[in-house]
Amino acid sequence: xxxxxxxxxxxxxxxxxxxxxxxxxxxxxxxxxxxxxxxxxxxxxxxxxxxxxxxxxxxxxxxxxxxxxxxxxxxxxxxxxxxxxxxxxxxxxxxxxxxxxxxxxxxxxxxxxxxxxxxxxxxxxxxxxxxxxxxxxxxxxxxxxxxxxxxxxxxxxxxxxxxxxxxxxxxxxxxxxxxxxxxxxxxxxxxxxxxxxxxxxxxxxxxxxxxxxxxxxxxxxxxxxxxxxxxxxxxxxxxxxxxxxxxxxxxxxxxxxxxxxxxxxxxxxxxxxxxxxxxxxxxxxxxxxxxxxxxxxxxxxxxxxxxxxxxxxxxxxxxxxxxxxx
Amino acid sequence: xxxxxxxxxxxxxxxxxxxxxxxxxxxxxxxxxxxxxxxxxxxxxxxxxxxxxxxxxxxxxxxxxxxxxxxxxxxxxxxxxxxxxxxxxxxxxxxxxxxxxxxxxxxxxxxxxxxxxxxxxxxxxxxxxxxxxxxxxxxxxxxxxxxxxxxxxxxxxxxxxxxxxxxxxxxxxxxxxxxxxxxxxxxxxxxxxxxxxxxxxxxxxxxxxxxxxxxxxxxxxxxxxxxxxxxxxxxxxxxxxxxxxxxxxxxxxxxxxxxxxxxxxxxxxxxxxxxxxxxxxxxxxxxxxxxxxxxxxxxxxxxxxxxxxxxxxxxxxxxxx
Numbered sequence: 317x318x319x320x321x322x323x324x325x326x327x328x329x330x331x332x333x334x335x336x337x338x339x340x341x342x343x344x345x346x347x348x349x350x351x352x353x354x355x356x357x358x359x360x361x362x363x364x365x366x367x368x369x370x371x372x373x374x375x376x377x378x379x380x381x382x383x384x385x386x387x388x389x390x391x392x393x394x395x396x397x398x399x400x401x402x403x404x405x406x407x408x409x410x411x412x413x414x415x416x417x418x419x420x421x422x423x424x425x426x427x428x429x430x431x432x433x434x435x436x437x438x439x440x441x442x443x444x445x446x447x448x449x450x451x452x453x454x455x456x457x458x459x460x461x462x463x464x465x466x467x468x469x470x471x472x473x474x475x476x477x478x479x480x481x482x483x484x485x486x487x488x489x490x491x492x493x494x495x496x497x498x499x500x501x502x503x504x505x506x507x508x509x510x511x512x513x514x515x516x517x518x519x520x521x522x523x524x525x526x527x528x529x530x531x532x533x534x535x536x537x538x539x540x541x542x543x544x545x546x547x548x549x550x551x552x553x554x555x556x557x558x559x560x561x562x563x564x565x566x567x568x569x570x571x572x573x574x575x576x577x578x579x580x581x582x583x584x585x586x587x588x589x590x591x592x593x594x595x596x597x598x599x600x601x602x603x604x605x606x607x608x609x610x611x612x613x614x615x616x617x618x619x620x621x622x623x624x625x626x627x628x629x630x631x632x633x634x635x636x637x638x639x640x641x642x
Numbered sequence: 643x644x645x646x647x648x649x650x651x652x653x654x655x656x657x658x659x660x661x662x663x664x665x666x667x668x669x670x671x672x673x674x675x676x677x678x679x680x681x682x683x684x685x686x687x688x689x690x691x692x693x694x695x696x697x698x699x700x701x702x703x704x705x706x707x708x709x710x711x712x713x714x715x716x717x718x719x720x721x722x723x724x725x726x727x728x729x730x731x732x733x734x735x736x737x738x739x740x741x742x743x744x745x746x747x748x749x750x751x752x753x754x755x756x757x758x759x760x761x762x763x764x765x766x767x768x769x770x771x772x773x774x775x776x777x778x779x780x781x782x783x784x785x786x787x788x789x790x791x792x793x794x795x796x797x798x799x800x801x802x803x804x805x806x807x808x809x810x811x812x813x814x815x816x817x818x819x820x821x822x823x824x825x826x827x828x829x830x831x832x833x834x835x836x837x838x839x840x841x842x843x844x845x846x847x848x849x850x851x852x853x854x855x856x857x858x859x860x861x862x863x864x865x866x867x868x869x870x871x872x873x874x875x876x877x878x879x880x881x882x883x884x885x886x887x888x889x890x891x892x893x894x895x896x897x898x899x900x901x902x903x904x905x906x907x908x909x910x911x912x913x914x915x916x917x918x919x920x921x922x923x924x925x926x927x928x929x930x931x932x933x934x935x936x937x938x939x940x941x942x943x944x945x946x947x948x949x950x951x952x953x954x955x956x957x958x959x960x961x962x963x
Contacts, residue, residue, distance in 0.1 A: 368826035512909035
């Protein structure tokens with residue numbers, strides 16, 4: 317049984333008009349941020365959610381953790397449907413699920429010593445008393461490489477570099493020994509020379525706690541470093557999902573192919589064809605009919621404008637939603 | 643290839659309350675007509691400060707403290723500010739990361755392009771129209787877009803407008819400071835194609851300021867790697883991936899994730915230095931795995947190795963023994 321199962325998850329945000337519309341409770345339409353997403357993540361497995369800005373990857377991450385309420389669909393965590401969970405049950409669950417955000421600065425309290433920020437969730441969740449939690453925080457700082465710890469424990473986030481702050485955020489999330497972690501662009505703002513150490517840190521904790529992880533990134537080459545499987549999202553939908561090497565070596569969706577062609581690398585690209593992708597991502601308030609990628613797709617035909625493609629399996633465990641898959 | 647821009651021993655310091663930040667120190671390079679050079683470095687390496695310094699736009703409390711910048715033969719560090727204003731835009735121009743900060747949200751695109759022409763003394767209406775039409779064509783946007791406001795355009799289109807305003811006076815050099823960092827990769831790749839067209843078709847020399855070494859190597863003729871305010875290596879792009887000279891460049895190459903090759907990436911241990919108080923000797927020595935005794939005591943020269951340039955004691959033969 318997978319640790320996490322997501323079934324036809326949707327999140328529509330209402331588009332608000334002016335004051336009068338709001339007073340009258342009128343809604344002008346919906347942004348379909350996530351529009352029917354299904355996938356599973358096993359214990360110890362990492363799924364990378366890849367896509368461009370506005371594709372719904374972050375919203376999906378937040379829905380899975382119940383940081384947002386879904387419009388419809390189900391999130392089943394460890395056999396329990398958590399979509400309607402409330403109160404103490406939800407709180408107990410939160411301990412097992414953690415999120416690491418892109419901007420560690422926004423994620424930390426600017427006025428609290430970073431050591432105490434690691435200890436606080438342990439106390440909040442009733443796992444330990446402050447004294448013991450502080451000792452635990454001390455150990456965590458050491459484990460994430462912020463040593464000598466006595467130099468770091470009492471510092472405020474302002475007095476740390478971006479990479480050091482991200483280490484604090486990771487230490488705080490991992491102190492709770494979660495089974496499931498969502499890392500949202502966790503290394504995107506980190507300078508490249510320090511990226512490797514952050515990635516390795518995440519992988520080490522993942523191994524140790526046998527965590528399931530959703531690793532959200534716009535950079536497919538970074539996704540490859542950590543992921544067992546890759547899901548490519550476009551305008552609120554998963555368009556391709558499969559084993560990391562399957563998706564990278566044998567991309568079946570024209571959009572995946574375009575992403576691979578565009579990502580800068582120092583290697584020769586192994587792509588089957590060069591596709592010219594038109595324009596930019598459509599407005600999620602006005603999702604194109606049929607296949608939502610069709611206005612940009614060089615392979616599009618009539619059917620793509622009318623019929624939304626179903627997910628089909630192109631090789632073992634490798635699925636694509638495209639009428640003309642490559 | 644004739645040299646369009648020549649920078650000699652340029653240093654830029656910021657005079658802050660907590661000390662002098664040596665953001666750019668003893669930087670020298672040359673740029674040929676139609677050549678594309680990328681300035682690559684991490685945050686705080688001085689790459690953006692250098693980019694701004696080339697237009698004499700370093701914000702206070704920073705200033706150019708020494709060195710020369712020859713733009714088509716003229717030393718622009720010595721010209722009065724009034725003349726510099728006419729040089730900016732017409733001979734050297736700049737595109738920034740976020741076009742929303744350089745475009746006025748309340749005015750139509752066409753009016754903003756026209757203003758640039760007005761300021762630079764282009765008064766003839768037909769001539770203005772012709773130039774705007776040409777600029778829009780050069781950035782591959784429909785002419786109708788001149789009646790749009792910036793918010794009506796997508797991020798990629800706005801960046802094209804920013805580029806149009808950068809090239810409308812037909813400058814020799816365009817400095818593009820992280821022009822695609824806020825954009826998605828597919829759009830980024832198209833903006834890079836556009837820059838490439840500009841230098842091929844119009845002969846504009848490009849200086850791309852970026853943190854992304856892979857992008858720089860893929861697109862530019864040569865790269866200059868910056869670390870702690872200095873250029874530590876200048877090499878043709880084709881040589882760098884296979885044979886990086888400076889240990890820092892080697893480290894950066896090792897930190898680029900691969901699509902097909904080995905799955906591990908390497909980190910460069912330690913953190914970049916505080917430029918108010920940079921390390922003695924080679925500024926990279928505290929993080930360098932090849933560091934020798936001399937590296938902590940004296941600064942290596944910027945020496946030539948097989949037509950490339952590097953600032954490292956491994957290559958500087960003036961060291962004893």
